[in-house]
Structures are given as structure tokens and as C-alpha cells.
Amino acid sequence: MKCTPDIDLRDLEEMNINIDPIQVGGRLTADAMKAVIAYGDGYSVCDNCRKPFRLDYIEKPPIATFHDDLAAFVGMDEARVVPGARRGFQAVTGTYVQKGDPVILTALSHYTEFVAVENVGGIPQEIPKDNQNIIRADAAAERIEEVSRTFGRAPALLFVEHVDYQFGNLHEVREIARVAHQYDVPVLLNGAYTVGTMPVDGKGLGVDFVVGSGHKSMAAPAPSGVLATTAERAGEVFRTTQVKGDITGRTFGIKEVEMMGCTLMGVTLMGMMASFPHVRERVNRWDEEVANGRIVVDALRSIEGTVVKSEMPRRHTLTRVDTSASFDRIAETHKKRGFFLSSALNKKGIVGVIPGATKVWKFNTYGLSRAQAEYVAAAYLGIAEENGISVSS
Numbered sequence: 001m002k003c004t005p006d007i008d009l010r011d012l013e014e015m016n017i018n019i020d021p022i023q024v025g026g027r028l029t030a031d032a033m034k035a036v037i038a039y040g041d042g043y044s045v046c047d048n049c050r051k052p053f054r055l056d057y058i059e060k061p062p063i064a065t066f067h068d069d070l071a072a073f074v075g076m077d078e079a080r081v082v083p084g085a086r087r088g089f090q091a092v093t094g095t096y097v098q099k100g101d102p103v104i105l106t107a108l109s110h111y112t113e114f115v116a117v118e119n120v121g122g123i124p125q126e127i128p129k130d131n132q133n134i135i136r137a138d139a140a141a142e143r144i145e146e147v148s149r150t151f152g153r154a155p156a157l158l159f160v161e162h163v164d165y166q167f168g169n170l171h172e173v174r175e176i177a178r179v180a181h182q183y184d185v186p187v188l189l190n191g192a193y194t195v196g197t198m199p200v201d202g203k204g205l206g207v208d209f210v211v212g213s214g215h216k217s218m219a220a221p222a223p224s225g226v227l228a229t230t231a232e233r234a235g236e237v238f239r240t241t242q243v244k245g246d247i248t249g250r251t252f253g254i255k256e257v258e259m260m261g262c263t264l265m266g267v268t269l270m271g272m273m274a275s276f277p278h279v280r281e282r283v284n285r286w287d288e289e290v291a292n293g294r295i296v297v298d299a300l301r302s303i304e305g306t307v308v309k310s311e312m313p314r315r316h317t318l319t320r321v322d323t324s325a326s327f328d329r330i331a332e333t334h335k336k337r338g339f340f341l342s343s344a345l346n347k348k349g350i351v352g353v354i355p356g357a358t359k360v361w362k363f364n365t366y367g368l369s370r371a372q373a374e375y376v377a378a379a380y381l382g383i384a385e386e387n388g389i390s391v392s393s
């Protein structure tokens with residue numbers, strides 16, 4: 001079967017167990033798949049757009065209500081949908097960062113955070129991680145202090161990852177937000193790996209902005225995401241257009257500048273909305289997800305020479321492991337070289353690991369059933385034993 005002569009069917013998720021870190025939280029629900037088919041046409045959500053002509057005011061389908069629900073879901077006052085977490089970052093840097101302004105990021109920040117800063121001419125200043133790969137509040141305080149001295153002014157903004165993409169570690173968000181606010185620095189929580197998979201309470205954490213990714217963690221099509229903020233900050237980041245055509249005198253109502261007026265006008269938004277009731281429920285089952293992840297982590301740790309690089313015990317389903325002293329030893333002499341591992345996994349129906357990687361690699365067990373997690377754990381143990389690596393019980 002093919003979609004078109006040039007486009008193959010994609011049945012990766014149907015035919016395999018996928019543990020690709022970036023894909024597992026974005027798999028569509030069946031309801032999203034239905035919405036995607038029904039709303040696939042371009043500007044499909046605009047059928048019933050009426051004055052004042054803005055996406056977040058549309059009542060049919062219930063887009064306005066969805067915006068309220070989204071804000072509540074992340075514990076904030078106002079929310080907008082955006083084309084990916086990165087566009088949420090960009091809206092915030094576009095509002096607060098001027099050319100030459102220092103902006104605090106972390107040693108574990110994602111490239112999209114850096115690019116959002118670069119886009120407006122800001123100067124990234126990283127908070128170092130500690131030797132456990134955690135971003136701590138004391139390091140944040142030191143960096144803010146140092147940057148303020150160097151630049152003669154406080155940083156314009158601080159980004160902190162709720163969970164980072166390298167280790168899947170949780171950081172000292174609440175404490176960092178408290179420190180930043182002592183210097184009047186607004187705080188953006190990057191929830192790309194948390195909003196939609198685990199409970200997130202932005203106001204509880206004391207942050208000014210919560211950004212989430214629809215396609216990473218909310219079972220939504222790409223590109224989609226959410227930018228939520230407090231009532232105090234909403235007027236700034238969601239400010240409305242003030243320009244006027246010099247010949248025609250036209251003005252543009254209540255279109256929001258950072259949102260370029262309207263954002264997700266069709267399939268992305270409807271997929272996100274259709275999945276939302278499921279997403280809201282699934283965050284309450286986060287403990288089970290973490291427990292399933294630990295089954296695989298425990299199996300890997302029992303393979304001699306394997307080291308888990310992420311914080312222990314695991315508090316997230318994304319984990320980084322170093323198998324330089326286990327699977328990579330086999331790769332040295334195996335006829336398939338480093339490809340032996342991914343190839344052995346693929347044979348067992350496990351996909352989403354980088355082909356050839358046997359040193360340091362990541363996996364994400366989010367969404368696996370208990371039985372699937374046990375199967376993945378057993379698969380790693382089996383591959384180790386087949387290749388003569390000892391496994392402790």
C-alpha cells in the first residue's frame with residue numbers, strides 16, 4: 001500500500017514498539033485521527049469565524065473554550081496555541097528581548113531556545129549544570145548576578161527546562177523562578193517534555209510563561225504547541241496590533257502581533273483539541289509511565305558495564321544511557337559493527353533507537369503498556385546474553 005506513487009504508507013507505530021525520544025508523546029489518539037481527516041482542508045476552522053475575527057474567539061468548533069481549558073490545564077490565566085514550542089519561545093523573546101540584551105538559558109537548553117534568542121539579537125548566557133546534570137537555583141543566582149554586573153543591567157528573560165532533552169532530568173524550577181524574580185527577570189518554563197505527559201502547574205512553580213509542544217507531548221499533529229501566561233504578562237506578550245496602512249488607513253482590529261494574528265487554522269489545532277480530553281486524563285497516570293520506564297532502566301543497569309547517565313531514581317520516561325563498556329565492546333568486533341544493536345532491536349520489533357549508536361544514546365518509554373515495557377527490558381537482556389555480556393540478576 002502507498003499514499004501516492006512516491007509516498008509510502010507509514011505504519012511504524014502499528015508494526016513496532018517505538019521508543020524514539022521525540023516521537024512517543026506526539027502519537028495521535030484515535031479521536032485526533034478522526035479530526036485530522038475531517039479538518040484536513042486548509043483554513044477549515046474558519047467556517048464559523050465571526051467578529052472580532054480571531055482564532056481564539058471561534059465558538060464552533062469550541063476553540064474559545066479550548067483556550068480556557070488549556071490555560072487551566074497548565075495552571076495559568078491565558079493561553080494561545082502556537083506552531084510548536086519554538087514559536088512560543090519566539091513570541092516571548094520578541095516581546096522582552098532587545099538587541100544586545102543578555103538572556104539566561106541553561107547548559108541543557110534546546111537549540112530552539114537559543115535560536116529564539118538569536119532571532120532578536122539577544123545574547124545567550126548559560127547557567128551551568130552541576131555534576132549530577134541538574135540546573136540548580138544557586139547556580140542560577142550566581143549567573144544572574146554575574147551577568148547583571150557584566151552588562152550593567154539584569155537579564156531580559158530566563159529560560160528553564162522543566163525536563164531537559166539530554167538527560168530527561170527535572171530541575172529546580174520553583175527555586176530558580178524565585179531567584180529570577182528577585183532580580184525582576186521574567187521566567188519561561190520550557191515544558192516541551194512535560195506539558196501533556198505529566199502534571200504541570202505554572203503558577204505553582206511561580207513562572208511567568210509555560211510553553212508546551214503539541215507534537216512532542218500532547219498527541220497532536222505538527223507543528224503545534226501552547227504558550228500560556230499570567231494575567232499580568234498577557235497584555236505584553238499578547239499585545240494587539242497598532243499599525244495603520246498609510247494610504248488606506250486600514251487598521252487590523254484585535255489581531256495579536258506575536259501570534260501574527262491567527263496561528264493554527266486547521267488540522268493542527270483540531271488534532272490537538274480532539275486529543276485534549278485524553279491528554280488531560282493521561283497526565284494523572286504519569287506514575288505508571290515512570291514505573292514502566294524504570295523496568296527498562298533496571299534491565300539496562302543489570303547489563304554489566306552499562307551506566308545510566310540520567311538522574312536516579314528516574315522521574316521521567318526519557319533516559320540517557322552509556323553502553324560504551326557493554327554494547328560498544330561488542331560493536332568493536334561484531335560483523336555489523338555498531339549497527340548490531342539497532343538491528344537486533346529492529347528484529348525484535350523495537351524501533352526509534354539511532355542506527356549505529358552503541359556508546360551514549362537515549363530512549364523514551366512513554367506510552368508503552370506494562371507488557372511492552374517488560375518486552376523491551378527482556379529484549380535488551382536477551383541481546384546482551386546472546387553477545388556474551390554478563391547480566392546480573
Ligand SMILES: *Cc1c(COP(=O)(O)O)cnc(C)c1O
Nearest residue numbers: 084085086110112165192213216
Ligand atoms: C522538542 C523540544 C523543543 C522544540 O519543540 P517544538 O514544539 O518542536 O518547537 C524545545 N525544547 C525542548 C527541551 C525540546 O525537547
